Amino acid sequence: MKKVLVVTYSQSGQLNDIVNNVLKEFNNDVEIVTENLKPDPPFPFPWTNVAFWDAMPDAVDLIPAKLKPFSFNPDEDFDLIILGFPIWFLSPAIPITSFLKSAEAARVMKGKPVVTIIGARNMWVNAQEDIKRMILNNGGKLVGNMALRDKANNIASVVTIIYWMMTAKKDRLWGIFPKPGISDKDIAAAERFGKPIYEALESGNYNDLQNKLLELGAIDLVPNVVFMELRAKKFFYKWSKFIRKKGEHGDPNRISRLKMFKWYLLIAIFAASPIAILLFYLFLPLTWWSFRKKLAYFKGVELKNK
Numbered sequence: 001m002k003k004v005l006v007v008t009y010s011q012s013g014q015l016n017d018i019v020n021n022v023l024k025e026f027n028n029d030v031e032i033v034t035e036n037l038k039p040d041p042p043f044p045f046p047w048t049n050v051a052f053w054d055a056m057p058d059a060v061d062l063i064p065a066k067l068k069p070f071s072f073n074p075d076e077d078f079d080l081i082i083l084g085f086p087i088w089f090l091s092p093a094i095p096i097t098s099f100l101k102s103a104e105a106a107r108v109m110k111g112k113p114v115v116t117i118i119g120a121r122n123m124w125v126n127a128q129e130d131i132k133r134m135i136l137n138n139g140g141k142l143v144g145n146m147a148l149r150d151k152a153n154n155i156a157s158v159v160t161i162i163y164w165m166m167t168a169k170k171d172r173l174w175g176i177f178p179k180p181g182i183s184d185k186d187i188a189a190a191e192r193f194g195k196p197i198y199e200a201l202e203s204g205n206y207n208d209l210q211n212k213l214l215e216l217g218a219i220d221l222v223p224n225v226v227f228m229e230l231r232a233k234k235f236f237y238k239w240s241k242f243i244r245k246k247g248e249h250g251d252p253n254r255i256s257r258l259k260m261f262k263w264y265l266l267i268a269i270f271a272a273s274p275i276a277i278l279l280f281y282l283f284l285p286l287t288w289w290s291f292r293k294k295l296a297y298f299k300g301v302e303l304k305n306k
């Protein structure tokens, strides 16, 4: 009997719904061990204003937080590890970083195939590079990735995600904005990704898994969103360094710099990003060939610059 370890973190349950739908395709002859990560203390949901922005430097710089003890046995021999996680500030959510940097993850992951399932707003490619590196550091091998996203317009989804995160209400703001997060239809349709993963698990051959997932639409990248995300992350590293000079997570001394970052980000999204998109499309004829290569790379499971 094949054994699969499923490690997830989800605040609203959205990511867990996606993972559970993928697992529906697994027959009863697979033993599934589930580990829902529990930060200690938990990150608030709904978020408070300060806690939300205070998560940025730690998420970006991959600083682990304390997790409650795991219930899985890290010395058990699993055939496959599935990691399901959201993205925080263009980086892996802090709890998944904390797991990947733990001694238990290194033990359980060594020599094992790993499949990642992302549930994000729409910007996840930078974070996945961090995830690839952490899996590799643990001796694991990334064999498949799927990324579900909010398909609403970029600016509208910023408004709705802030509303959802600050209220924990996944409904339409003022009855005019789209529903926040990944659509119910896309969450339900994630079931289709289970079959190729199950078949690869049964055969022990993962060579073609990512291609099969891509054929099913596991990743659809929006070029101008990827363009903005790649630029933004460089600034996030600078902001993180600037904020951490005032103290580490929870230090009230850094609140004024967190507020500065908040306003910087809101102005960048609402005022600067429409101009950036315009410039992106203006110069696209000159950059398309090299940019296309980048998009193809982000759809894959390889890690450049190991």
Ligand SMILES: Cc1cc2nc3c(=O)[nH]c(=O)nc-3n(C[C@H](O)[C@H](O)[C@H](O)COP(=O)(O)O)c2cc1C
Pocket (backbone or CB within 6 Å): 009, 010, 011, 012, 013, 014, 015, 016, 052, 055, 086, 087, 088, 089, 090, 091, 119, 120, 121, 122, 123, 124, 161, 165, 181
């Ligand atoms: C602090 C924070 C930062 C986030 N930053 C991003 C981001 O940079 N890119 C993105 O696509 N989604 C971002 N999101 C949305 C999450 O990836 C995710 O879709 C949402 O939190 C729901 O996940 P859940 O399953 O934990 O409820 C962020 C969410 C939070 C709470």
